[in-house]
Amino acid sequence: MAKQPKEESSRKALEYSKFYGGKVGVAPKVPVRSLEDFSIWYTPGVAAVSKAIEADPELSFEYTGRWNTIAVVTDGTRVLGLGDIGPEGALPVMEGKALIYNYLGGVNAIPLPVKVASQEALISFVKALEPSLGGVNLEDIESPKCFEVLDRLRSEMSIPVWHDDQQGTAGVTLAALYNALELTGRKLRGSKIVLFGAGAANVAAERLLVKAGADPKDLIVLDSKGILHPEREDIDQLMLKNKWKYEIAIRTNGDRVSGGLKDALRGADALVAAAGQGPEMIKPDEIAVMNRRAITFFLANPVPEMLPAAARSGGAEIIATGRSDYPNQVNNSLLFPAIFRGALDVRAKTITDSMVIDAAAELASFARERGINRRYILPTMVQWEMYPRVAAKVGQAAIREGVARKKLSPRESLHAAMEMIQHSRKVMSTLRKSGAIVDPPE
Amino acid sequence: MTHLNRRKSGGSRGAEGEPVQIRRAKKEELTAVADLIVRTKRLNNEFDPLFAVVADAKPRAEKYIQATQGAGDRLLLVAVDASKVVGVLRAEIRERSFYEPHVEGFISDFYILPEYRRKALGNQMLEQASAELKKMGAQIIAADVPSQNEIANRFYVKRGFRALTSVFGKAP
Structure with missing residues (x-):
């Protein structure tokens, strides 16, 4: 993303949003040569298509745009770092997400913040959308509600449901860790990793790390009350109120370390902080007790838990943040467009953790092919060629896992993804060249 | 000292792979037992504010537990992994003046540390307690759990228990 001061981008965002009246809209895919064509695209012709789909609802993936359409759904309860700002407040964010899906992934994404009175209402709303969609991206839903919503929807729907704040962040974190571990001569198995913060991102990261081969006994997870372990005073409360944290408390932390961040970091190889606004939530003396060649990620936006310079002074070797103005941006946008591109291309029924691990x-x-170093452990968004490659791996993993409705060879997967993504780029450049989309006024 | 009943999945195993023992508590274990008793009370508090736990719960629990020692109508079972107390079951023999059967073994407290749950240990402790209470004269086994504690309610229902009374409460 463009590097510009925050005030500048805020001013432009307000001005431009008003100028364009929103960022995305439904656009035609078919030609309208004359009004006669509406008898094909609409009644009476369309009835034949409806009848065919009625006889076999799976044909909705062939005869309509369903196969490439997802909804970006939120209840607006935890938007960015802004908190519970309501569905209307969430709309510009969901529009932005939909735009990224479209431009980087060729995915037809519909922003859909909803006003719902309860968790159950949110779940039934999303389930009711299933006939129109190839997938669902959940976004900015507060924790622990988001865990229950995702788990339920994943098991009760037969299209992929993705919660970007969980799986997306965890996936990019895993990718960053792979390269940071490589650079410091480590393997995932055997590395001691501390996850600071037990919200959406780190709860998902813990599960993904274990599935990717980390030993749960080598992981330590902390929430706002300190290190999770099976005998913490509030463990029964967790069992009743946050079963995800409860399971983590029992499964991780083989050495039964208790206490705070410094206790956890003693002898740790890597730190993934997704705990809340910094910039002095973590101190250099806490980083100093980590092992040599420490890996540290500070994912809170817009203010990381600790600034890179401070982490460096504590002895961290590899530092990543969620921000674009420092090296190594752990940015969900590196992953989610490719995840859905790959999943949609094979008509996946779900997105498994293995698909995310392969994507990472x-x-x-x-x-790595471009040469990693401590300031470059992840691609950046401008390297768009990575999206079709990652998408192809996601599609292949879906086929291997038996969750794909459509079988493609690795080459076909890559080709399909490439075509869709290039098409979106072409549409954008054509619309701009023709003046259908004008540049903003200066 | 009895070893764990091995019928179910070979019995619960502790951290060192040794079977978890279920037996009557020893005197030197009373402090550890009291800790677990306080945990049960805190857990109850999750279900209702009328179960708010007093500040000096720990010494009270110690006293409460000490009273079980040497009393012929009280039972204090512990589950022990290596030398660590990981579960407790306290029960007493009660008379049911107006009903038949006349004597009940009443389980007042039952707690297992999270790591040792879902390993059939609870079942084994309950079976062993039932057997001991029967020897002590009990003709029925009863247990007291918060109405809202669905996990505990399910635990007993699954093992053939049914709800007998409901205790209602409110601030006057």
Whole structure:
């Protein structure tokens, strides 16, 4: 993303949003040569298509745009770092997400913040959308509600449901870790990793790390009350109120370390902080107790838990943040467009953790091929060629996992993704060249 | 000292792979037992504010537990992994003046540390307690859990228990 001061981008965002009246809209895919064509695209012709789909609802993936359409759904309860700002407040964010899906992934994404009174209402709303969609991206839903919503929807729907704040952040974190571990001569298995913060991102990261081969006994997870372990005073409360943290408390932390961040970091190889606004939430003396060649990620936006300079002074070797103005941006946008591109291309029924792990591995390989160093452990968004590559791996993983409705060879997967993504880029450049989309006024 | 009943999945195993023992508590274990008793009370508090736990719960629990020692109508079972107390079950023999059967073994407290749950340990402690209470004269086994504690309610229902009374409460 363009590097510009925050005030500048805020001013432009307000001005431009008003100028364009929103960022995305439904656009035609078919020609309208004359009004006669509406008898094909609409009644009476369309009835034949409806009848065919009625006889076999799976044909909705062939005869309509369903196969490439996802909804970007939120209840607006935890938007960016802004908190519970309501569905209307969330709309510009969902529009932005939809635009990224479209431009980088060739995915037809519909922004859909909803006003719902309860968790159950949110779940039934999303389930009711299934006939129109190839997938669902959940966004900015507060924790722990987001865990229950995702788990339920994943098991009750037969299209992929993705919660970007969980799986997306965890996936990019894993990719970054792969390369950081490589650079410091480590393997995932055997590395001691501390996850600071037990919200959406780190709860998902813990699960993904274990699935990717980390030993749960080598992981330590902290929430706002300190290190999670099976005998913490509030463990039964967690069992009743946040079963995800409860499971983590029991499964991780083989050495039964208790206490705070410094206790956790003693002898740790890597730190993934997704805990809240910094910039002095973590101190250099805490980083100093980590092992040599420490890996530290500070993912809070817009203010990381600790600024890179401070982490460096504590002895960190590899530092990543969620921000674009420092090296190594752990940015969900590196992954989610490719995840859905790949999943949609094979008509996946779900997105498994293995699909995310393969995507993370491919993202890491892409950066490695270009030469990783401590300031470059992840690709950046401008390296758009990574999206089709990652998408192809996601599609292949879906086929291997038996969750794909459509079988493609690795080459076909890559080709399909490439075509869709290039098409979106072409549409944008054509619309701009023709003046259908004008540049903003200066 | 009895070893764990091995019928179910070979019995619960502790951290060192040794079977978890279930037996009557020893005197030197009373402090550890009291800790677990306080945890049960805190857990109850999650279900209702009328179960708010007093500040000096720990010494009270110690006293409460000490009273079980040497009393012929009280039972204090512990589950022990290596030398660590990981579960406790306290019960007492009660008379049911107006009903038949006349004597009940009443389980007042039952707690297992999270790591040792879902390993059939609870079942084994309950079976062993039932057997001991029967020897002590109990003709029925009863247990007291918060109405809102669905996990505990399910635990007993699954093992053939049914709800007998409901205790209602409110601030006057």
